[in-house]
Structure formats: C-alpha cells, structure tokens
Amino acid sequence: DSSDFRLVDDDNFFGLAPNKAVGIKYHGGNLVCDKVIENNGKVQKLECHLDVSESRPKPKSYLSWVPSNGLTCEVRVYNPLFTVASVSGDGWEEELNPESEIVYKKAIIDPSGSDIIDGTTVSKWKSNPSFQFERMGYFVVDYETTYHKDSNPTGQIVLNRIVSLKEEITKQKLSQAEIEKLDDRRNQQKAQAEAKERRMQIDPVNYFKEWDEFKGKYSKYDDKGIPTHLADGTELAKSAMKKLVKEQQKHVKQQAAWNKSKK
Known part of the structure; x- marks a missing residue:
C-alpha cells in the first residue's frame, strides 16, 4: 500500500x-x-x-502484496471511540473520535479469501469466519457480505477489523511530513482542551458575555444572564431567547460534569 x-x-x-x-x-x-x-x-x-x-x-x-486478480471488498477499520481515556460527562460529544471508523470501499485482498468468505452462511447471530491480514490485524466477515465464489462471484464482501497488530500500532519511523501532521493534530487537541477548560470556568450568568462564541453579540441581558438585545440594540424574539436558555442549561450541565471529573 x-x-x-x-x-x-x-x-x-x-x-x-x-x-x-x-x-x-x-x-x-x-x-x-x-x-x-x-x-x-x-x-x-x-x-x-x-x-x-x-x-x-x-x-x-x-x-506484502496482492495479485491483479485479488478480491475487491469493503474494509472497516475501527479505532477508539473517544479521543480521551476518561470521558467528561455531558461533554462527551466534543471528545468523539472522528476516525473511530475508517471505511476503505475499494480494498483488495488475496484471492484465496474466496475459500473462506461465503455470504450464504454469514449471520448477525453467530460468529462468522475470521482471518489475519498481514501487518494489519484480524478481521471478521460482516453479515452484510453477499459474495459466494460460485453462486454470486460479484457479490459484496465486507470485513471488519476486530484486533490490531502491534506492528500496525507501533509503526516504523515517521517521515517529516507525517511528524508535522501528527504535531498539528496534537496542537489542535491541546488548544481544544485549553479552550474547554477556560469555558468550563465561566459562570453561567456571564456565559454569553465572556465565551468567545457569543462575546460582543449582545448588549443587554436579564438577571439570569440571558441576552435580551443584540449588539445593535435589536430586541431578541422570545423563540431566540428560549434557544439561549437551553444553551445556558447545556453549559451548566457540562460544567457540573467537568467539575465532578476534576475531584
């Protein structure tokens, strides 16, 4: 590859x-x-x-290599669902890993897989055939597979990774471009973590005054800190204020969960 x-x-x-x-x-x-x-x-x-x-x-x-008559299939590689080891309560959505599932639609495997993969016998209710891809890990045949080498040779093959290999996890020395990409990602994660910590320290009453997303957008607030007027003096509709109330309540819940995780 x-x-x-x-x-x-x-x-x-x-x-x-x-x-x-x-x-x-x-x-x-x-x-x-x-x-x-x-x-x-x-x-x-x-x-x-x-x-x-x-x-x-x-x-x-x-x-490792595959011949020109290899089998085309869909390969699903699964990674950790979250980017952190300990999820922080109501803030879990921000910690989801966007690469928890990576799908390769046009992967190619060795044609010998046709002796193992049989879409007529796979089922979601039982253990389906599994095998190792060198350097990649162990994979199981998904129940969505319809391929059969005789009765349906053009059917779909779907394979899910169930175990990673140490070689795949601890890869060889990275190139400079790969190192820079990894550093950029770490810096982004660090910046996101710092921003979240700063946001969690904002009093709910001051949330719409101090948080970056809302700072400068409003000019007047009620006694609970809910904006009533835009920066240009335009009065907010009741429906808009209701949305802001929900936004403040969400902040309160996330803040409580964050404080609990720090104890």
Whole structure:
C-alpha cells in the first residue's frame, strides 16, 4: 500500500523508494523502483522491475502484496471511540473520535479469501469466519457480505477489523511530513482542551458575555444572564431567547460534569 513507499528514503525506512530494492514475500526476487509517476504532487503509479538474478543483493525487508486478480471488498477499520481515556460527562460529544471508523470501499485482498468468505452462511447471530491480514490485524466477515465464489462471484464482501497488530500500532519511523501532521493534530487537541477548560470556568450568568462564541453579540441581558438585545440594540424574539436558555442549561450541565471529573 502507499505507506510502503516514500519519495525520500532514509536508514530507518524499510519500504520501497526510488532506485531501492525490497523483497517480495512468498515470491522471490527483488522489486526495484525505476520510475515514479506523479500528478499534482501526488504519487499515482510506480514503474518497477523484478530482479531475479543470482547476484542480486539480499533485501533488508519484504513487502506484502496482492495479485491483479485479488478480491475487491469493503474494509472497516475501527479505532477508539473517544479521543480521551476518561470521558467528561455531558461533554462527551466534543471528545468523539472522528476516525473511530475508517471505511476503505475499494480494498483488495488475496484471492484465496474466496475459500473462506461465503455470504450464504454469514449471520448477525453467530460468529462468522475470521482471518489475519498481514501487518494489519484480524478481521471478521460482516453479515452484510453477499459474495459466494460460485453462486454470486460479484457479490459484496465486507470485513471488519476486530484486533490490531502491534506492528500496525507501533509503526516504523515517521517521515517529516507525517511528524508535522501528527504535531498539528496534537496542537489542535491541546488548544481544544485549553479552550474547554477556560469555558468550563465561566459562570453561567456571564456565559454569553465572556465565551468567545457569543462575546460582543449582545448588549443587554436579564438577571439570569440571558441576552435580551443584540449588539445593535435589536430586541431578541422570545423563540431566540428560549434557544439561549437551553444553551445556558447545556453549559451548566457540562460544567457540573467537568467539575465532578476534576475531584
């Protein structure tokens, strides 16, 4: 897959790079990258040759591969549901992991999977066949699968990951671009956490005066801190004020849960 190739090689990367050779598992010979075809800065295709000469050097690593007649399927990879170890009560929606489910619609697996995958026998009420994808983890056949190699060879194959592998979790040394992307994500999470802590310390009465989302939008408030007029003096409709009451109540609940989690 794409993670097995880099345009710039280094000593800690064991995948394929321009003019570099790697072994091919279960096949023999060294795969050598001769040419990289790009489109708008993205790698689209690699042109390679297979060195099967007796004098070829022993490769430092071997790549997994699938043949051109591999089976197309939908693969669902599941990750932690939340971005934090301990969920903070009513604020749980902000801590959901947007990548808790990643779906690969056009994954390709080895054609030998046809001997295991049978859509006529899968069921949501029993354990379905499972197997390992090298370097990726263990997967189970989903009950939405309709494929059968004889009666329905064009049917759908759906596979769900149930166990990760250590190799997939603790990946090889990251490239500089990958490190920068990871740092950006960590910085975003840190900024979000700091903003949440600051928001949780705002008294509900002052919520619409002090929180960034509402600051400067209103000019007058009732005795409970609910805005009654916009910044330009326009009086708010009762329906708009009711929505703000609910927003304040939500803040109160989240604040209570946050305070409880800190004890």
